[in-house]
Amino acid sequence: MNFDMSPYGAFIWPAYGVSVLALSVATIWTVCAWRRAKAKLAALENK
Amino acid sequence: MQFLFRYANPHNFMRLSGAVLPFTAIGAALALIAGLYFAFSVPPDYQQGTTVKILFIHVPAAIMAMVAYSSIAVCSLLSLVWRHPLSDTAARACAPLGAMFTVMGLITGALWGKPMWGTYWVWDARLTSFLLLLFIYLGYMALWSAIEDEIKAARAAAILALVGAVNIPIIKFSVEWWNTLHQGETITTGKLAAVYVPALLTMMLAYFLLFLTLWMIRIRTAIVERRARNLMQGAAS
Numbered sequence: 001m002n003f004d005m006s007p008y009g010a011f012i013w014p015a016y017g018v019s020v021l022a023l024s025v026a027t028i029w030t031v032c033a034w035r036r037a038k039a040k041l042a043a044l045e046n047k
Numbered sequence: 048m049q050f051l052f053r054y055a056n057p058h059n060f061m062r063l064s065g066a067v068l069p070f071t072a073i074g075a076a077l078a079l080i081a082g083l084y085f086a087f088s089v090p091p092d093y094q095q096g097t098t099v100k101i102l103f104i105h106v107p108a109a110i111m112a113m114v115a116y117s118s119i120a121v122c123s124l125l126s127l128v129w130r131h132p133l134s135d136t137a138a139r140a141c142a143p144l145g146a147m148f149t150v151m152g153l154i155t156g157a158l159w160g161k162p163m164w165g166t167y168w169v170w171d172a173r174l175t176s177f178l179l180l181l182f183i184y185l186g187y188m189a190l191w192s193a194i195e196d197e198i199k200a201a202r203a204a205a206i207l208a209l210v211g212a213v214n215i216p217i218i219k220f221s222v223e224w225w226n227t228l229h230q231g232e233t234i235t236t237g238k239l240a241a242v243y244v245p246a247l248l249t250m251m252l253a254y255f256l257l258f259l260t261l262w263m264i265r266i267r268t269a270i271v272e273r274r275a276r277n278l279m280q281g282a283a284s
Contacts, residue, residue, distance in 0.1 A: 001087045015158040019104045037271040044278045
């Protein structure tokens with residue numbers, strides 16, 4: 001593997017950074033919403 | 048069609064998606080690791096230099112943005128024509144993911160354009176139609192939120208989605224129909240150097256599996272939320 005991006009590192013790393021950030025946020029958000037919804041349903045069913 | 052209706056039943060969808068989800072999630076993670084390994088192992092392109100690495104995240108994001116919108120359009124058609132029970136939920140759940148891929152495509156494309164074209168943005172047919180896709184996504188999501196009655200909202204959003212679907216072939220063929228700064232088709236025409244193919248295909252697979260995983264979880268969440276709402280309404284009445 002080669003991590004030397006010169007002379008375009010200033011464009012390549014932000015592009016990968018934005019992609020990793022967007023995919024991570026979407027994954028965490030989706031999983032958290034699922035867990036919240038499941039917990040709410042479980043609480044209502046146990047009432 | 049029988050197949051679709053069988054799995055459109057929320058109970059069947061929850062069972063099926065529950066069984067499939069671990070495989071798509073693990074597959075996405077493995078493909079992403081392999082794709083990144085390939086992406087950082089390829090040599091620089093003779094014209095683009097190291098910026099070729101941006102294409103391994105830009106192209107899959109742009110393709111997934113269009114795949115997501117096409118999925119919304121198909122779900123909307125199923126909803127309007129056949130009153131498919133889960134299709135509205137599936138279409139609505141897909142929109143934020145599609146919008147996210149569109150933003151990713153626009154940003155990574157701009158970051159590739161600056162060193163290669165000398166500018167982050169040009170108003171050429173491909174870029175403009177792709178920006179329009181983002182506005183359609185935003186309009187679609189806004190419409191869902193703006194109408195309180197869920198049935199009316201679903202119908203209005205489905206019509207908007209089908210009208211907006213006209214933009215998908217425009218994006219796809221814009222590089223052929225007009226003179227654009229954006230390069231023409233490279234993957235299916237065999238113009239892409241063989242050394243870059245494994246990285247691009249693996250990243251495309253990773254993005255597709257991740258999209259599928261997140262979409263299924265979002266549909267499951269919507270089903271569970273609806274059950275919770277029904278329970279609350281039942282308890283209140």
